[in-house]
Amino acid sequence: MSLLIKGITIADASSEFNGKTCDVRVEKGAIVEIGKNLELQKHEAVFEQSGAILSPGFFDLNCVFGDPGFETKEDIKTGTAAAAAGGFTGIAIMPNTKPVVHSKGEVEYILNRAKGNLVDVHPIGAISQNLEGKELAEMFDMKQAGAVAFAEAGKAIADDGFMSRALQYALGFDGLLFTHPENKALVGKAQVNESATTILLGMKGIPALAEEMQVSRDIFLAQYHNAPIHISNISTAGSVSLIKKAKKDGVKVSCDVAAHQLVFTEELLNDFDSNYKVKPPLRSKADNKALIAGLKDGTIDAISSQHRPYEIEFKNVEFEIANYGIIALQTVLPLLLQAGLDTALIVEKLAIAPRKLLKLEVPEIKVGAVANFTVFNPTKEWTFNSDTNKSKSANSPLFNKTLKGKVELVYNNGQHIEY
Incomplete structure (x- = not known):
């Protein structure tokens, strides 16, 4: 018809x-x-x-489904239904399933499960076996099978040498690594942003330094190897500045920001609502402004949903033991409008740039x-x-x-x- x-x-x-x-x-x-x-x-x-x-169909660079292994959180059918309702005609899904997407078998499984769907589903493979950061996963085989990029699904690779080798290996077959900006040694057991606000709430804080040190490390490695790297989910003004300078210096670095980081701030934690518990944590209004400015000046390449579904027993609990993450595919557009982004910028960062980063065909009207x-x-x-x-x-x-x-x-x- x-x-x-x-x-x-x-x-x-x-x-x-x-x-x-x-x-x-x-x-x-x-x-x-x-x-x-x-x-x-x-x-x-x-x-x-x-x-x-x-506009051209939206594309999400960073969402999590549960299939295979955690289908009670989200399966391909419900995840793509949420994506379509949010305007997404294409998505890239993270590898933290059970089993982990760390070989061509899991990539092929996801592609077969998503066949015939309105929403194009693109698997992101793991960088390391079982997301353990010890042995390289079969990245070349996964790319041949259809993986569009590689990531540790919200986990930072702490071992500098391992990250260096992963970049070198991926460079050989034009693979793109997504990294998570978090220095775990500085984060410790903290769960919220480090500021006067969160100190008054009696919670240990994650300093902006923990993100920015990791961003700096990844930029240095990318520069040393002349390899591309994509930093996912940045959240601080300092990260924007570091990436802006790196781009000016010719480093092959790109980045994205989750839509909620443009609007939500740490003040929303006053009621200890675990639905505001995300990683990276909600930061300050000044960080919001810097992230929006980074989108406008081209420092930040794309916007993602950072969709993280969880059953009620993992979120409707005390803040300290709740899991990180929110469902977000259907609420990206309203948040971007609330942040004051105009239509042209939304389309560029939500439909065009994400596909260009992954070297996928960009829809045209x-x-x-x-x-x-x-x-x-x-x-x-x-x-x-x-x-x-x-x-x-x-x-x-x-x-x-x-x-x-x-x-x-x-x-x-x-x-x-x-x-």
């Missing part, structure tokens, strides 16, 4: 229709016509919503292109609750709250879903 989208504003910097309000016709998975006042054809579905925007797009309304309000949540888990501080910025439709792989 063909689909006609009426009166839509196009947001795609590479498109001749960028910023224009047009009608878009899609047939058999391709954009076949873009123009004004297109006539509705027989047996054609139509979509029309005032104020809606059509033009006649003849494969249809891969997201339609969203930046002013429409909706409630995130048990009725609208598509994830198996519900660990979000935004649950049962009214949010502004709604995904209306996604289209990819010849399929579309309206919300």
Whole structure:
């Protein structure tokens, strides 16, 4: 069935229709016509919503599902449903499953499980066997099987020599390593940001230094080996400064920030709500501002969800023993709008740049292109609750709250879903 989208504003910097309000016709998975006042054809579905925007489909660089092994948290079906509802037509999923994604067998399993889905699923392989940081995983074999990058899934590699060897090995086959910015020796058992605010709460703090020392280490290694490196989930103003200088010096470094780090701050911990317990921890308003500035000046390449689903028994407990992480795929867009980002920047950091980092094909809004797009309304309000949540888990501080910025439709792989 063909689909006609009426009166839509196009947001795609590479498109001749960028910023224009047009009608878009899609047939058999391709954009076949873009123009004004297109006539509705027989047996054609139509979509029309005032104020809606059509952009290339969003892509998430950093989310966790539970399949295989932890399907009670999230499986491929529910995870991709949450992704689609958040506007994501492509996702890269972390390897911390059971078994760990550390060989081509696990990569092939995930790709087979995700076949036929509207959402493209790209596995990220482990850097080390079992995520232990001791022996290199079969990264070359995993890339050949379809892994798009390699990471330790929110764990930092403490061994400098091991990290150095991993970079050298990946350089040989154009592999990209994602690193987590945390010096575990400085973090210790602390769980929140180190500041006057958290000291008053009586909790041990994680200093910005713990992140920035690790960022510096990874930059030095990347520079030494002339190898690319991607630093995931930065959260401090200092990290932005370090990466900005490294880029200026010609180091092949890229980075992303989780959407919640642009809006949430450590003050939200006053009630000890474990749904605000994330890693890296929530920082200060000054850090929020520096991260937003880093997005605007190009220092920060992409925005990710950092989607981390958990069953209720892992989050509805005392703050100190709760697990880190929130479900986030469906709330990225509202948070970016709350942070004050404009449409062009959201599309660049959420749809274009993530695919470029992974050297994947970037969708375009033009006649003849494969249809891969997201339609969203930046002013429409909706409630995130048990009725609208598509994830198996519900660990979000935004649950049962009214949010502004709604995904209306996604289209990819010849399929579309309206919300």
